[in-house]
Amino acid sequence: MYFTWILVILCVGISHGQRIPDESSQGQQMHLYCTNRDQHSVLTDQTVFRGKSGPRGPPGEVEYHIINETIKDYLTDISGQIQAKLTQISPIVEKSSEDIEDLKAASGHTQTKLTEIETDIEGLKSVMAQMQEHLETLIWASRGITNIKTWYRAGNNNYYKLFSDLVTYAVAKANCKRLGGQLASAGYRDEDIRREILPLVKSGRSHAWIGLNDIRQENTFIWEDGVTANVSSVPWHDGEPNNHGGNEDCVDIASGFDWELNDNTCSVKNKYLCELEALFGI
Numbered sequence: 001m002y003f004t005w006i007l008v009i010l011c012v013g014i015s016h017g018q019r020i021p022d023e024s025s026q027g028q029q030m031h032l033y034c035t036n037r038d039q040h041s042v043l044t045d046q047t048v049f050r051g052k053s054g055p056r057g058p059p060g061e062v063e064y065h066i067i068n069e070t071i072k073d074y075l076t077d078i079s080g081q082i083q084a085k086l087t088q089i090s091p092i093v094e095k096s097s098e099d100i101e102d103l104k105a106a107s108g109h110t111q112t113k114l115t116e117i118e119t120d121i122e123g124l125k126s127v128m129a130q131m132q133e134h135l136e137t138l139i140w141a142s143r144g145i146t147n148i149k150t151w152y153r154a155g156n157n158n159y160y161k162l163f164s165d166l167v168t169y170a171v172a173k174a175n176c177k178r179l180g181g182q183l184a185s186a187g188y189r190d191e192d193i194r195r196e197i198l199p200l201v202k203s204g205r206s207h208a209w210i211g212l213n214d215i216r217q218e219n220t221f222i223w224e225d226g227v228t229a230n231v232s233s234v235p236w237h238d239g240e241p242n243n244h245g246g247n248e249d250c251v252d253i254a255s256g257f258d259w260e261l262n263d264n265t266c267s268v269k270n271k272y273l274c275e276l277e278a279l280f281g282i
């Protein structure tokens, strides 16, 4: 029955213009023409019976075993072609599989190397951080600062420290400068940083000099970093600056004035707040 269907399929193809070549079997010359689909031959287990005559060829009976041999030859030929193709493809597939395995191995090796490099980089970063810290310690020490950790580091990366020895404005200014810094200026005119560092001053429970004065020109206040103050934005205590007695040119944070600013006599002795810029800007 299986071959019956193959023959039907074969004949359907032939009905569109193909003709099965002459076949010889058991010394008998046979010619087979397939009819179109409406007038096809019918196969039994042993014999092909024709239907009505087709338009393109004489009808005839075909012994099943002859057709069977033809189909076998046809299938054998196709099988041989497929086998030949598979033989050609097989090494390619095998080579591709090997290439994939090689790529997997290479990928794993690369990943291992990347991990090693990342570890090395982290190690170098750690060494660099230690070297930088050591270098900074040396630089601070060269300025007379033995432990920078006793200074408060604010959000602007600058360091601040309240010194409790009571000195004039000029001495306070010189002391801060000797440490490589200045009386607090940039940080104190910044509202956010001022909020951060004001507790340092309050802990001293006393007045403290900051880096602001109108020594050079009355009522023109200059910060120690050279910036001219916007007087209206300076957090003065009410009624200040008043240049009391005509001789107040230096500014301090006044504990008795709600920790707001007051112009004071420069020769008054106060605590003072120093400011250091971060090394390397970081």
Ligand SMILES: [Ca+2]
Binding pocket: 214, 218, 219, 243, 247, 248, 249, 250, 263
């Ligand atoms: Ca003044």
Ligand SMILES: [Ca+2]
Binding pocket: 240, 241, 242, 243, 244, 248, 262, 263, 264
């Ligand atoms: Ca005053």
